[in-house]
Amino acid sequence: MPLQLRGFRHPLNGSTLEPGQTQLRVENIHLAFGGVGALAGVSLEVRQSEILAIIGPNGAGKTSLLNSISGLYHPQKGRIVFYNHGREYELTRMKPHQIAAAGVARSFQNIELFRHMTVLDNLMSGAHVHMRAGLFSSLFYWGPAQREQIAFRDFIEDIIDLLEIPAIRYKKVGALAYGLQKRVELGRALAMRPALLLLDEPMAGMNTEEKEDMARFILDVNEEHGVTIVLIEHDMGVVMDISDRVVVLNFGRKIAEGTPEEVSKNPAVIEAYLGH
Amino acid sequence: GGGAGGGEEAAPIKVGAIFDLTGPTSDVGAPYAEGIKGYVAWLNENGGIDGHQIELISADYAYKVDQAEQLYSQFVGEGVVAFQGWGTGDTEALRSRIAADQIPFMSASYSANLVDPKEAPYNFVIGTTYSDQAIIAIKWAMDDWAAAGNEGKPKVALVHHDSPFGQSPVEDAKAFAEANGVEFISMAMPKGATDYVAELTRIQEFGANYIIIHTVSSPAAVFVKDAKAQGVDAKIINLNWCSDEFFIELAGDAAEGVYGVQPFTPPSVPVDGHKTPTEWAKANGKDVDVHFIQGWYTMDVMAAGIRKVIEEGKDVTGPNIKAALESLANYETGGVTYPITFSADSHRGNLGSRVYQVSGGQWTQVTDYITAP
């Protein structure tokens, strides 16, 4: 037990790879809903500890791509491979909860928190995959179950500090301001101790100041804990500033890839997404 | 306690009762309740039992079993010495409890399970049991078949309510039929159906000559209407819960000619025993139907047991009432029922029923008492 306890003191990163190694490979995936194609042969690679931004017009398939990675959608063709714990996970064959256990965490385009739980419980439920206590010891709240809860509480408190939300710990999330909810959602994903963090428009609907805060947290997680981040965002200011690489989707296809500078000068991207 | 004497001061005797006035069986539960209440009122107006008034502690339980348990517990707490229940659900649910509390119990559930004092020591059954009614129906069918000059034995179908109440006579009827070489089938009537054509189709394929219906009036009425529409020519015999006035009203023309096995003589066949309840009801603005009579005489038999206890000078307690009832032999109800007899070995109080037939929109007598073996 003590050994594992020390484990919780480790940074939030759940990856076993070295920075720069390939962590996720999306290979030529196709996804259609009753004839309507959402993804038509997308391939890309994500490397350990980078921030990869995915941009593209509305309906380009960005969310669908994230949903495919986290197992909510099942592409009709192609594979998605994820490397962690010294093995190769074929995500296209796994269920969402297995993918979560493998080390992929995410947030959602429209906030999908557990509305009737407190902030603390939301974060604690993020640590679900790491908890081990059995049903019976939990029912009786016996030694191991109790010790585990307390150990994780400690871990969660670190996230609360990081996201600067100690004051709202015991609040029900449903009653919180929009910006705070987005923060809690990030916290819940972090509680999974992810190797790969997928963020779907984490800053939509925020004002400049809130965007600045969010950018700060994302950079903290990435720079200090080394967590790989894939992020969808429409605010080009944010994308340009914080991402290492950018992938551009349009009509379910990848139309460009590169550094923010390269991509923002790409005529196809300007045509489809940025405008003149 | 009771005791002799019988002055004005005599202590009232508390009897508990639960009725279905608002539940699924309230159509018949309500007149039955009126009968019981009417009898008690009449008895009290006429000096009670040897000067002891009967205090009827009653409430509606809407055929909800947990309500029955609750009311039972409350009334026993208030000191009732005997209990009038109603349906199969409450009678079964309270069976163990009344035995432990030693409270004699009567109800309108005539299930054969209740007549064995070893299993249900405090239950007393006033009506002919459903099993006996079905057997009487088969017996009559055999006689009728032979009397009409037919060869061999008739084929009999029993359709019943899809519930323990309905299921209750099936085994015994089947055994009796087989023992007498009568071909027999039974089937449940689906709940809440708007027609029974599917069942009738099977009965016709079976080729039944007699159909026994053991359910309540509304579905029975639908059944006979369908039978008429389908041109079924088998004779139909209703058991007691559908041999009543509602059946005739609901089935209309289709009711004509239907037979009924009924332990309680319907008011349309006047007997001595009808006089008192009818007069009392007229004076108090109540309607009299067969269920009213049924309630009235159920309470009458209970009162007879209590009277016996008082006459013997014993305390009016559950065990004493039980003993008194068990010594009741050939108790006369003015021709309303077959004479009632209980013993320590059997609480099957009523061995015989008559067969009636609907004619001119009312029940008329066809046979005298037929008894089951």
Next chain:
Amino acid sequence: MDTFIQLTLTGLTNGMILALAALGFVLIYKASDVINFAQGEFLMIGAYMLYAAIVQIGLPWTVGLAVTLLGAVVLGVLVERLVLRPLIGEPIISVIMATIGLSSLLQALVRMVWGSQPKAFPAFIPSTPVNILGATVGADRLWAIAVAVVMMLLFAFFFQRSREGIAMRAVADDQQAAMSMGISVKKVFAWAWSIAAMTAAIAGALVANIIGVGPHLSHFGLRVFPVVILGGLDSIPGAIIGGIIIGLLESYAGGYIGGGVNQVVSFIVLVVILMVRPYGLFGQEIIERV
């Protein structure tokens, strides 16, 4: 073969009556996401109102029917106004519970006014047996089929094309957004409940014509569940087809198997179908996108 035709015909007529009872149920669900546990009571009250109009007051049956429909509208509006409207915005399960309370209340009212005893219903539709392909069926049941079909067509048109129909579906989707379109949610609810009460009254009259009027008519409320779930809670054609399937199933089960398996069979089939099609045969899928 004869048996088969007879069972089929009976199943069909039964199914149509069930479908008719289910229509109002579906309507309420469509407009307000509410499962109305008091639908059986609506049906019963409809039958009693017609009984009162024809038998107790002695009106000709056409006038009686009109009065009954009017009464049903009043009932629907009252229920909406007094019970449902205060609950707008509350969790759906509370609203459902309220309809359960309502059923108990309506039962009591009916018994207070008309007593607990079933009554013969004056056959305002003749039940003369009609012979079809060697099978017999009451004329009243054929009427039930006709009425159900007409109602279904009316409903389908109403929801697909008419402005009020669209408004109703909009309200079911998002009440606040509907209000921002100038749609009066209160009016839509009042509409939905009164139309539902009217169809229930019609179904009640037809059923009472067949089995008499009494508190037991309310059992129809429960029998409607397998029908609407099978067809899809929010589908008008689903109610009809669900009704027919359940009607046939019960008829065949009763005719070929017997032993009281009829209703259990419909529930078993229901579960199996739901496992394959979780929104019934025609119900619309809940859109869940993250």
Next chain:
Amino acid sequence: MISGTFHTSYRSDMALRRTWLERLRLGLFIAFVLAFPFLVGKKPYPIFLMNQIGIATIGAIGLNILVGYTGQISLGQGAFMAVGAYTAGILTARFGVPWWLTIPIAALVTAAIGAVFGIPSLRLKGLYLAIATLAAQEIIIWVVTHWEAVTGGVDALVVPPPMLGSLRMNTDFRFYWIIWALAGVTALLTANLFRTRYGRAFIAIRDQDIAAEVMGVNVFAYKLLAFAVSSFFVGVTGALIAHYRGIVTWERFTIDVSVLYLAMIIIGGLGSISGSLFGAAFMTLLPALLTNLGRSLRGVFPAMDEFIPYLQQASFGLVIILFLILEPEGLKKIWDDIKNYFALWPFSY
């Protein structure tokens, strides 16, 4: 929460009762339960009512785990209770298994059956699932009444009285202790469950099942688990009824019972243990209250005699409706409001 309470360790911060006031309230309640039979002078009827409340509380907590906490509406409560009752009854009556042992066995059997009937929740949601559980209700009761070889079919199953040495335990007074001990254990276990990952997963499924799945909750497995845990306690309720009443009849477990228990948890408070207790008490006492009100009314207005049962029935419906309109979050909310008022007292406003 009482202001000015600081917790010096996560352990005390995560305790079930976090303040002395909360602990005091719980202590008072336990003291009340212990003293009740003596307060009423061991009279059977009040004790019987408390017993009904206790039994219903266990069942309501069970149902609340499924409906209130996990968000899976169930109309199968009655049937699951029947499974518990028949299992306990058959084991004692036919196989002579000691009565106290049949309670956990019945609970486990019910849990297994509950999990089986939870399988449709793999694909069904909301009201569709509710109707599938209604099917469970119908199917189970059908099996109970038709599987004569095992259940005795439609005949009532007589259960020999539970004996402890030579004491018959199912008198109202003696069974009281068994019921309330089990009710206490049920409440404690449930409270514990909801401060670990299992309970949180249940609530997560209720609030946002897709997010729960992506957080690593095996939603289907946990739904089945919720059905099983819920049915476990419902099975306890059934077994208690079997031993307390000494007889098991199917008519005690109809759809009405399912609806009654749903009413309990809605009126008491969804997703709340104390709410389950409040609801159980309310729905048990309301009819008793109405009946007695009716009886005393009959004394005052004998002419009303005929209408009183209908008034009773009507007021039952009316009380439910009024309750939902005036306090849709249930008795629990009212209780919380009172608590909050006094927690801040005398500084409120």
Next chain:
Amino acid sequence: MLQVNNIEVIYNKVILVLKGLSLEVPQGKIVALLGANGAGKTTTLKAISGLLKPEDGEVTDGSIVFEGQEIHEKDAEEIVRLGIFQVMEGRRVFEHLTAEENLMAGAYTRPGREFREDLERVYTYFPRLKERRHQRAGYLSGGEQQMLAIGRALMARPKLMLLDEPSLGLAPLLVREIFGIIQRINQEQGTTILLVEQNANLALQIADYAYIMENGRVVLDGTPEVLRENADVREFYLGLTEVGQRKSYREVKHYKRRKRWLS
């Protein structure tokens, strides 16, 4: 055309959100309403359109006058009939209805004979909606849903259109397209527009006048030209540094972090 005079709005009888807010929208103009998250912009629009009631909100003081008529006590449906139409935050399309049925719902208060013509008009503004007219709105992409929401408003032919964050979640190109269309609607149809936006930059480009609110009150108002010169507006709404350069989110991080250590 519209005057909001000193209104107070309270939610659930306790939460005071608007604390004496006033603004004016002249006929035929585009007026922008800017402000931080939670400032009460949406609340203001709902107070005007009568949509507060279902959320248990209430105008407790002040008045709202539209074309000389007090409207703050009227029901939403009445206000729509008077010619005010709100495009709600977060699109709120009817997911189970098709795109065209959504538009039909928008035309609910209009006489049926104009329907075809209005529909064509919407399709000329949003050709993409025509392609998707038989698709369930729930499956449209975010941008298409936003178009549908605005299209629904057009169907009602309002005199005053209230737009709540139309750019939310839209791609940059589409944002510009939508703003262009808003401007066209204003010019071609003469529809008056009250626009709530987080994207201050764009809003100020198309507005004739703007209000900035904070904490339930208007703190600043003026023409876009004037506001753009205001230092606070430049820093907090337009995200510009003192020298007019766009701030970098990456630098903000270090700046903020330093601040965090200090505090």
